[in-house]
């Protein structure tokens with residue numbers, strides 16, 4: 639990413655579970671933090687179902703995972719982490735979720751919002767996506783456009799002083815780094831962007847390792863680096879890849 643390519647002062651990452659963002663885009667988050675960009679996380683669920691341990695209870699797990707997410711946030715230098723506390727594994731793209739995310743967007747006023755893809759693509763995927771991920775992404779995209787922008791949507795937010803906010807860029811984490819050009823009626827252009835995260839990959843790995851209840855440290859190291867690795871001769875660099883929607 640060249641320095642002036644995106645005009646970003648604040649960024650918000652919205653996702654379903656504690657650890658999702660740290661798998662998906664933490665190198666970019668670490669890089670942006672290093673560059674003085676304020677980044678906030680919005681975690682939609684309480685993370686209360688992600689354990690096979692028969693002795694683990696949901697309230698205990700929620701406590702552990704929030705602590706882990708806050709520790710990862712410390713490593714990354716996040717401005718804040720907001721927990722919306724919807725029940726894990728039960729998330730749906732409801733109007734209530736859309737309103738809660740819209741509220742955070744209008745409050746934090748990010749230039750860019752990052753989330754994963756709301757599409758369920760079974761044919762082009764190597765895994766079956768978690769329904770919470772799809773729900774969180776769908777609600778996030780609908781909050782960015784049009785709910786956060788539109789004055790008359792959710793009038794009680796306006797009464798609270800949360801005025802409309804136009805997000806400049808929507809970054810969809812592109813796990814397949816698939817090239818696609820798409821003209822969406824002239825108001826939005828989309829492109830695939832790779833961000834060089836060579837300088838921040840170690841910080842990102844360290845952040846992911848904070849999710850001790852979810853992540854084997856060795857796997858974190860391999861997974862985070864391997865999928866982002868680019869080799870040119872004997873030079874290795876790392877990149878995060880996104881599909882970027884520019885709102886003109």
Ligand SMILES: [Zn+2]
Nearest residue numbers: 654655658768
């Ligand atoms: Zn998840």
